Amino acid sequence: MSPLVVGARIRADIIAGNLEPGTKLRETALAEQYAVSRIPVREALRSLEAEGLVESRPYVGSVVAPSPIEDAEDLFEIRIVLESATARRAAKRAAAQADGGEPDPRWRAVRKEINGILDAGDTVIAESRFHDLAVLNMRFHFAIAELSGSLSLISLLRQISGKIEWLYSLNVSRRGTQAWPEHRAILAAVDAGQETTAAELMGAHVSRSRDAYFAMMAERAESGTDE
Amino acid sequence: MSPLVVGARIRADIIAGNLEPGTKLRETALAEQYAVSRIPVREALRSLEAEGLVESRPYVGSVVAPSPIEDAEDLFEIRIVLESATARRAAKRAAAQADGGEPDPRWRAVRKEINGILDAGDTVIAESRFHDLAVLNMRFHFAIAELSGSLSLISLLRQISGKIEWLYSLNVSRRGTQAWPEHRAILAAVDAGQETTAAELMGAHVSRSRDAYFAMMAERAESGTDE
DNA sequence: CGAGGTTAGATTGTATGCAATAGTCTCAGA
DNA sequence: TCTGAGACTATTGCATACAATCTAACCTCG
Numbered sequence: 001m002s003p004l005v006v007g008a009r010i011r012a013d014i015i016a017g018n019l020e021p022g023t024k025l026r027e028t029a030l031a032e033q034y035a036v037s038r039i040p041v042r043e044a045l046r047s048l049e050a051e052g053l054v055e056s057r058p059y060v061g062s063v064v065a066p067s068p069i070e071d072a073e074d075l076f077e078i079r080i081v082l083e084s085a086t087a088r089r090a091a092k093r094a095a096a097q098a099d100g101g102e103p104d105p106r107w108r109a110v111r112k113e114i115n116g117i118l119d120a121g122d123t124v125i126a127e128s129r130f131h132d133l134a135v136l137n138m139r140f141h142f143a144i145a146e147l148s149g150s151l152s153l154i155s156l157l158r159q160i161s162g163k164i165e166w167l168y169s170l171n172v173s174r175r176g177t178q179a180w181p182e183h184r185a186i187l188a189a190v191d192a193g194q195e196t197t198a199a200e201l202m203g204a205h206v207s208r209s210r211d212a213y214f215a216m217m218a219e220r221a222e223s224g225t226d227e
Numbered sequence: 228m229s230p231l232v233v234g235a236r237i238r239a240d241i242i243a244g245n246l247e248p249g250t251k252l253r254e255t256a257l258a259e260q261y262a263v264s265r266i267p268v269r270e271a272l273r274s275l276e277a278e279g280l281v282e283s284r285p286y287v288g289s290v291v292a293p294s295p296i297e298d299a300e301d302l303f304e305i306r307i308v309l310e311s312a313t314a315r316r317a318a319k320r321a322a323a324q325a326d327g328g329e330p331d332p333r334w335r336a337v338r339k340e341i342n343g344i345l346d347a348g349d350t351v352i353a354e355s356r357f358h359d360l361a362v363l364n365m366r367f368h369f370a371i372a373e374l375s376g377s378l379s380l381i382s383l384l385r386q387i388s389g390k391i392e393w394l395y396s397l398n399v400s401r402r403g404t405q406a407w408p409e410h411r412a413i414l415a416a417v418d419a420g421q422e423t424t425a426a427e428l429m430g431a432h433v434s435r436s437r438d439a440y441f442a443m444m445a446e447r448a449e450s451g452t453d454e
Numbered sequence: 455c456g457a458g459g460t461t462a463g464a465t466t467g468t469a470t471g472c473a474a475t476a477g478t479c480t481c482a483g484a
Numbered sequence: 485t486c487t488g489a490g491a492c493t494a495t496t497g498c499a500t501a502c503a504a505t506c507t508a509a510c511c512t513c514g
Contacts, residue, residue: 026494026495027495027496028495036468036469037468037469037470038469038470038496039266039468039469040467040468042270042496043269043270043273043467046270046274046277047274047276050273050274050277050385051277052378052382058475058496058497059474059475059476059495059496059497060476060477060495060496061495065378066378068377068379070377071377074309074316074377074380077308077312078308078309078312081304082301082305085304085305089301150297150298151282151293151295152279152295152301152302152390153298153301154279155277155386156279156305156386158277159277159383159386160383163379253465254466255464255465255466263498264498265466265499266497266498266499267497267498269467270497285466285505285506286465286466286467286504286505286506287465287466287505287506288465288466
């Protein structure tokens, strides 16, 4: 087990629901579970605390934060604005590079990675592997954020997407299949340097994602088990 | 020197400009500077990394992140949506409590703290202590977020407000004096449980703050020294 | 003279052990 | 029986020590 990945494991356990909100996170227990010492565990907890996934109090300990279900609407609204911004900024940088601005070497690498993501998504859809599609979806959105060149926006996306992912964890959405092709349109606008178009497409894309989420929740609520 | 406060000290040094972007943050040096061991320093760096104030790479180290000046517009836009949400949610909870819902004991404490903040702001304005006003301003906005009862929104505000503060650090804005009375109007809407009014007032409030920021920047740009 | 490998130094990552604190349980007293 | 004070225990906070890794200088070889 790699030691720097402890944080990712705990985060995954929280998002997947293996660790329910309110669960006390004892450092020694986690250290033993992941076969490391308490030090990496503590650092992981600090990161998760900053992400809002756990709550910590000095000399008392850390507990899993309450689920963000109550905040779903607000989180989506913020995400719409945030991701519109990343798309707009990415388009702006694309245009700048086309005009012969400073040729960021990482740009081409990320841009190439996106092609791979999109192709992989097509394959995964053909094989109906929905969980993998969710991962690819996240990677696409983060890659666009990386193209924006703004560390601020990237770190905000990290924080908010963790919670959105948590929202979705209960039941995997099947919207991905229909929404996937929209990514290519967004990317085309980015490549063309069309800032407003890129922002609008991304905003609409995320907005539809939100609508699908709430439609799904409503359906779930009707179908009975509200526990 | 209290040891848990190391993170706050480093953050303050970054925001104040004592540590310029790109500066390498060596753990031993920081530990010596604050008279603690490397452990609390490392935990602080993890938090700052999650906040986007520091960039870290394994076995290489941490450097101060680039200033978010380029992202000012996007950050303000996100903040408008975010803080409108906190105000709306706070108003919603106020109405729920008035209707005899579960009486959160912390609510009254925070609500009382806000009164103190507002009064202190009046005093500070009378004495023209602008730096203290900026601190009180932050505390007001965080207190409203706390009334919203949403940990997700609070942690997002923490992250984004750190960057907004960084934006302002170069030259203290004087808008605070004019904007301060708006806080009472926002609070009144919250207390009355008027969700949409609270959200709109907060949105307009933050929006004017943004306008003031850009006006100030434009003025600075005209007045010559662009470095 | 340049390129590539190699070694030494510095820096980060982790483990162990001890100190400090909070929560709890017990027990005496009213 | 209830209340409060005090010690006890579990857990977190931190310092020291060692291992792993990166970077840069240097040396060798073409």
